[in-house]
Amino acid sequence: MTVSVVTGLSEAEVAQRVAEGKTNDVPTRAARSVSEIVRGNVFTRINAILGVLLIIVLATGSVINGAFGLLIIANSAIGIIQELRAKQTLDKLAIVGQAKPLVRRKSGTGSVSLPLAPSEVVLDDVIELGPGDQIVVDGVILEESNLEIDESLLTGEADAIAKGIDDHVMSGSFVVAGSGAYRATKVGREAYAAKLAEEASKFTLVKSELRNGINKILQFITYLLVPAGALTIYTQLFTTDAGWRRAVLAMVGALVPMVPEGLVLMTSIAFAVGVIRLGRRQCLVNELPAIEGLARVDVVCADKTGTLTENGMRVSEVKRIDARPTGEERSDRGMGTVADVLAQLAADDPRPNASMAAIAEAYKMPPGWTATATAPFKSATKWSGTSYGDHGNWVIGAPDVLLDPTSTAAEEAERIGAQGLRVLLLGSSDRSVDAPDAPGTVTPSALVVLEQRIRPDARDTLDYFASQKVSVKVISGDNAVSVGAVAGSLGLGGETMDARRLPDQPDALADTLEQCTTFGRVRPDQKRAMVHALQSRGHTVAMTGDGVNDVLALKDADIGVAMGSGSSASRAVAQIVLLDNKFATLPYVVGEGRRVIGNIERVSNLFLTKTVYSVLLAVLVGLGGLSAKLFGSDPLLFPFQPIHVTIAAWFTIGIPAFVLSLAPNNERAHPGFVRRVMTSALPSGIVVGAATFTSYLLAYQGRAATEAEQTQASTAALITLLVAGVWVLSVVARPYEWWRVALVAVSGLAYVVIFSIPLARELFILDPSNTALTSMALGIGLAAAVAIEVIWWVQGRVLGEHRRLWRVRER
Known part of the structure; x- marks a missing residue:
């Protein structure tokens, strides 16, 4: 029982400790500072490569060919702006969703209990505790009434520990029963869990299949870049006899498109926009992979109270x-009388739960x-x-x-x-x-x-998950029959089981979970075991909850979703916090995840197709240069100058990729991201590269060619590349909707406009005046487009994927 009531610090004592730096100064989120965001987005590997190539081009005196340098500004500016916006949104939401401990402070002759942010706690503050409260700093117990603390998140010890007067408590643990108060003895970075909490709250992309897949793809590209780049540098500088300026421009023109400069950028933008969109729905995303992860979930374990039903x-x-x-x-x-007993029990409960609060509302006259x-x-x-x-x-x-x-x-x-x-x-x-x-x-x-x-939006949310082939398991500590009745009223079929009859063996438990839908009288340790059992069968599990008894299951689930009105402990371990307590927000989170995954897959196809055809073209031109040196034939100059590859990327990749990365996309997420992207990009890139090289070979006039003839040959190769590239875009944009068709059409027409304006032709070093070469280039480009189309349909047949031109609206 409580043995005393300890008053808190006075305003003067608090001010003194603040002046001495004895504050709980751990940052609320381990986010990057503004300067770190700027440095992180400016000094990147891709920017470094493009920067070196820009300096080389500017050394030749050709400013227009340095237009690709604008990518450095775009990469940095968009990355910085989006991350700053995401940081601002997250910081605001983190403050809203932050647990505020009750801290006693002196007021006049007594003391008052004030809800303060953890950062406002100072050394020697007296902090009150109740069920579900998280301990924010290390301290010593001053008062206790049946106080039990769960330290499992720190020590791994599953059983709650009874705490008495003068016992130590550690930050990061939480109260499961009883009440009390403790004095802060270690604050800020000295607290036991400060480093753990700081590390756990990082805004990061850990355990992301999408991020890991992109890293594998970039590694593969690096392996291609080294030999292709070395071959290009050697042949353009030492075999072409074209003068160092023209050779350098050709070398840079070969190397720039090999770098997938926009892939990582578009991924970051898609994630950041997803976080901001969800933030506007009062959904706090503690970790970026949670957006992607929930889109891959196939089982949702939902608590009844506070999730399917309202707390009140x-x-x-x-x-x-x-x-x-x-x-x-x-x-x-x-x-x-019964009324007296109920009124007194409710009045004596210092931290009433929802049931006791309802009783207190109904019986307001305790007998004393x-x-x-x-x-x-x-x-x-x-x-x-x-x-x-x-x-x-x-x-x-x-x-x-x-x-x-x-x-x-x-x-x-x-x-x-x-x-x-x-x-x-x-x-x-x-x-x-x-x-x-x-x-x-x-x-x-x-x-x-x-x-x-019952929450008015619960039925629609469950219907959505059912339509998406996501199983819902209702797991509650309430009576099994009552839980089954609520689930039945929401249209959930399947059997209902009392968890006291659940088997302990993991395999048997997994079998039972496959058969039953609703479970009542579930203990906290059973919730955790149920999550593990589902994961053992290959399921990706999301756990929703709001109470202390949900914490362990939330922590071990693939995605933990906590309610904003729930305990601070549940919010602390969850990757997603629904600050407005709306279970109906989850479909929007799933939708954002699918948008990110599906759109990044599309964008990756565009960028990697460009990388493949750029590497192939460089290798073919390089081998042609080596053969010329060996056999004394005319050397091959690389067909494009840097400005050519820059404008080629504008409307076949850059602008369309930006639009597609932010577009709606409700397609289900599937594993095998790397396999699908590489399977699609490799053949398309090979076709585009081979067609472009063929067009250039047929138009190339040899070392005796005049500057005008070389420009005409380069223009012919570029026309073939653009026709094939626009068709790759048209395939990637499927299934079509009106705006996707418009996107492809506008991209193609943009190049028609560029080739039609004399000033643009002069500025971008284009000469389509040779009708024979231009017609040939268009013919080869159309042949490449037909080949890309055939490959797309054949791939669908081989992979067993249902390919369609137009999106079918779901009824």
Whole structure:
């Protein structure tokens, strides 16, 4: 029991500690600072490569050929702007969703308890504790009443630990039962869990299949770049006899398109925009992969209370129970009426849960009894109680735990619970509630019937998951029949099981989870075991919850989703926090994940196709240069100058990729990202590269060619490249919608406009005046487009994928 009430620090004492730096100065999020964001987006490997090539081009005096240098500015500016916006949104949301401990501060002759941000806590502050509260700094217990602390997130010890006066508590642990207060002894970076918390809250891309896939692709490209780049540099500088300026421009023109400069950028933009969009829906994303991860989830484990039903409840009915033998006279004088007992129990609960808050609302006139012993509610025991001396020992909790299941009262509770109502038993015990063998023999006095309102959006959310082939498992600590009734009213089929009958063996548990949909009377350790069992069968599991009893399962699930009104402990371990407590927000999170995954796959196809055809073209031209040196034939100058590859990327890759990366996309996420992208990009890139090289060979006039003839040959090769490149875009944009068709059409027309304007032709070093060469280039480009089209359909047949030209609207 609490032995004293300790006052807090005065304003002067707080100010002194702030001046001495004894504050809890751990950052709320381990996000990068503004200067780190700027450096991180400017000094990148891709910017370094493009920067060196830009300097080389500018050394030749050809400023227009340095236009690709604008990519450095674009890469840096877009990355910086998006990350700063994401940081601003996340920081605002983090403040909203941040748990605020109750801190005692002196006020006049007494003290008041103020909810403060963790950063406002100073050394020696007195902080109050209640069920579900997270301990924000290290300290020593000053007051306690049946206080139990869960340190599993720090030590791995699953069982809650009882804490007494002068016992130490560590930041990062949380209260599972009882109440109390502690004095802060270590704050800021000295606290035990400060480094762990800082590391855990990083805005990062850990365990992302998308990120890992892109890294593998970039490694593959690096292996291609080294030999292709070396060959290009050698042949253009030492075999062409074209003068160092023209040779350098040709070399840079070969190397620039090999670099997938926009791939990582577009990925970052897509993720950042996703976070901002979800932020506007009051969804706090603690880790970026959570957006992607939830899109891959195939099982959602949903808690009933606070997720499918609203947190608020009201007392619907109180049914008196007469458990005495027939003919026995009532002998409860001095015990008080049921109304007195309920009112006193509610008044004496320092941190009432939703059920006790409803009882307090209904019974507002406690008789003023003095408590002699208390037993706080625990998820493991399912009951709480208070002893009042001569007024009796009273317990309130789950009827199926406190009653003989064959009794009339238990049967009545079962019948009421089957209607989807929550039922609590109020009973008197034959021993003090703090006795080791409590509650002992319980004599039932009344059934307290509580109404829970089903969330109006729960049915639509469950229907959405069903349409997306995502299984929903309702896991609750409430009575199984009551949970089953709620699930049934929401259209969830499947069997309902009492978790007390669940097998302990992991394989048997996994089998049961495959068969049943709804589970009641689930203990916290069982929730965790159920998550593990589902994962053992290859499922990607999302766990939703709001209470302390959900923390371990939230932590071990692939994606943990906590409600904003839930306990601070549950919010701390979850990757996603629904700050407005709307279960209906989850479909939007799934939608954002699918948009990111699907669109990045499209964008990757565009960038990697460009890399493949650029490397192939460089290798073919390089081999041609080597053969010329060996056999004395005319050397091959690389067909393009840097400005050519720059304008080629504008409308076949850059602008369309930006639009596609932000477009709606509801296609289901599938594993095998790298395989699919490489399977698509390699053949397309080979076709484009081979067609462009063929067009250039047929147009090339040899070393005797004039500057005009070389420009005409380069223009012919560029026309072939653009026709094939636009068709690659048209394939990647499928299935079509009106705006996708418009995107492809505008991209193609943009090049028609460029070739039609004399000033543009002069500026971009283009000469399509040779009708024969231009017609030939168009013909080869169209042939390449046909080949790309055939490959796309054949790939679909071989891979067993249903390919379609137009999007079919779901009804």
